[in-house]
Amino acid sequence: MRRVFVIVWKEWRVALDTPLGYVVATAFLLASGFFFGNHLFISGQADMRGYFSVMPLLLMFFIPAMSMRMLADEQQGGTFELLATMPVQTWEIVAGKFVAVLMQVSILIGLTILYPVTLSIIGNPDGGQIAASYLALLLLSACYIAISLYASSLTRHAVVAYVIGFSMLFGLFLLMQAMATFPVGMQDLIAAMVPTAHYQLMLRGVIGLNNVGMLTGTATIFLLLSWFQLERRRWQ
Amino acid sequence: MEKGVQVDFRRTARRRAWLTLFAVATAIVLLTAAASLLHLRADWTENSVYTLSPSTKQLLSRLDEPILIRAYITSGMPQPYGRLKQFIEDMLRSYHEAGGSNVGFEFIDPADDPNVSSALAAMNVPKVQVQVVEDD
Numbered sequence: 605m606r607r608v609f610v611i612v613w614k615e616w617r618v619a620l621d622t623p624l625g626y627v628v629a630t631a632f633l634l635a636s637g638f639f640f641g642n643h644l645f646i647s648g649q650a651d652m653r654g655y656f657s658v659m660p661l662l663l664m665f666f667i668p669a670m671s672m673r674m675l676a677d678e679q680q681g682g683t684f685e686l687l688a689t690m691p692v693q694t695w696e697i698v699a700g701k702f703v704a705v706l707m708q709v710s711i712l713i714g715l716t717i718l719y720p721v722t723l724s725i726i727g728n729p730d731g732g733q734i735a736a737s738y739l740a741l742l743l744l745s746a747c748y749i750a751i752s753l754y755a756s757s758l759t760r761h762a763v764v765a766y767v768i769g770f771s772m773l774f775g776l777f778l779l780m781q782a783m784a785t786f787p788v789g790m791q792d793l794i795a796a797m798v799p800t801a802h803y804q805l806m807l808r809g810v811i812g813l814n815n816v817g818m819l820t821g822t823a824t825i826f827l828l829l830s831w832f833q834l835e836r837r838r839w840q
Numbered sequence: 841m842e843k844g845v846q847v848d849f850r851r852t853a854r855r856r857a858w859l860t861l862f863a864v865a866t867a868i869v870l871l872t873a874a875a876s877l878l879h880l881r882a883d884w885t886e887n888s889v890y891t892l893s894p895s896t897k898q899l900l901s902r903l904d905e906p907i908l909i910r911a912y913i914t915s916g917m918p919q920p921y922g923r924l925k926q927f928i929e930d931m932l933r934s935y936h937e938a939g940g941s942n943v944g945f946e947f948i949d950p951a952d953d954p955n956v957s958s959a960l961a962a963m964n965v966p967k968v969q970v971q972v973v974e975d976d
Contacts, residue, residue: 648919653926732884788944796876808930809885812937817875821868828864835857839850 607692611700612707615674619708632666632712640719650727652719656737656807660800663709663748664777668769670708671752673762674701675830680760684834698831702753709745713738733809740806743819747799748773750826757833776800889927890934900939909935909945912960918972 619625636655639662643654675698678684687697723729755769756762780800783791795801799822802815883891892900909932913925925947932945950956957967 647922649923651923730886732886736884789941792941805933808890808933809883810890810934811882811884813878813880814876817872821872821875824868825865828861828868832857832861835853838857839854 607696608700608703611692611697612704615701615704616707619704625708628666628670629712629715632662633715635662636716640716644723650723650729652723652729652734652737653807655719656741657804659741660744660777660803663745664770664773666712667705667709667745667748668752668755668766668773671701671705671749672756672765672769674705674753675756675834676759676762676765680762684837688837694834695831698753698757698827698834702749702827705749705753706746709749710742713741713745730809733807736809736811737807739811740803740815740819743806743816743823744799744803746823747819747826750823750830754826754830754833757830890930892934892938897938900935900943903939903942906942906944907939909943911945911947912950912956912965913947914951915949917970921970 636659639658640652640655643652643658647654675684678687678697688694720729720731720734723734724731751772752765752769755772756765758768759765776798777800779794780798783794783798783801786794796818799819802812802818805812806815883889911928911932913928915925916922917925929947935943936945948956950960960967
């Protein structure tokens with residue numbers, strides 16, 4: 605466990621010491637502030653439903669950018685070999701990188717706590733619903749991060765990793781958008797498989813064990829696949 | 841001798857990795873399936889608005905044949921009616937969760953299709969006028 609935190613700490617230092625993290629944070633908060641304000645003034649209602657509905661779209665652009673270099677750069681720079689000779693196991697590398705990105709995203713999401721605080725000053729929002737939405741957003745981010753990390757493990761080039769990660773998330777988004785055109789029986793199947801569908805259900809303020817299970821399950825599957833992709837290098 | 845040891849190591853590592861992949865993936869799929877079969881849910885909203893009463897749930901789970909709920913709502917309504925549409929949709933989702941594939945729902949915008957309005961008039965479903973008063 606301690607070795608996981610060594611990697612988390614290293615990535616944390618990289619995020620603090622390079623301008624990239626700050627640029628991403630500024631862009632994210634600008635975009636998210638725009639969506640929040642826009643929805644608030646158009647609907648005139650003290651809720652964050654509209655804001656949380658567009659968040660998957662926003663994360664689709666940002667999360668692959670934040671995780672693209674995590675595993676790809678290690679392979680490109682040859683530092684993965686160095687890391688592999690250290691007394692650290694492959695799953696600890698993957699877990700460390702995952703926790704590092706999850707922490708960065710959580711901080712970005714944590715900064716948006718100002719929005720519900722603003723709402724409770726000007727109105728009377730449903731606190732339970734907003735809390736459930738934040739939990740849903742964190743779980744969805746974990747899912748997106750795992751998918752982007754898998755994309756990053758597939759290639760040596762960070763930009764290629766971005767394109768692969770974005771395409772996978774965009775594919776899920778398109779599937780979700782096109783859901784109404786499928787036959788009814790298939791709609792339920794798609795709704796059960798796509799992470800965003802579970803996220804949308806949680807936005808009501810209802811936390812279903814199936815929703816939480818599906819989101820964490822998808823994240824774990826993609827982390828497992830990333831681990832396998834790196835482990836394969838040992839016999840190839 | 842050296843080479844043989846190396847090939848052996850690779851084969852072991854490979855077999856172990858594939859085994860772990862399948863074992864963990866199966867465990868995750870089983871756990872997720874178990875989690876969705878449990879039907880556990882916590883309603884965090886004020887007054888638990890999306891929790892159906894036990895008698896409603898019982899009725900929905902024992903339906904003889906599938907029902908389809910059609911909601912006729914004009915889009916682009918002023919607030920708070922836009923929010924009302926969201927609430928109805930969320931509520932119908934709760935009904936769908938309780939009734940499974942036996943309870944379906946769809947949203948129809950009467951403004952999209954003139955035939956719908958005349959069909960509604962024939963079924964004695966009146967139009968509801970909405971008036972909004974605002975300060976300047």
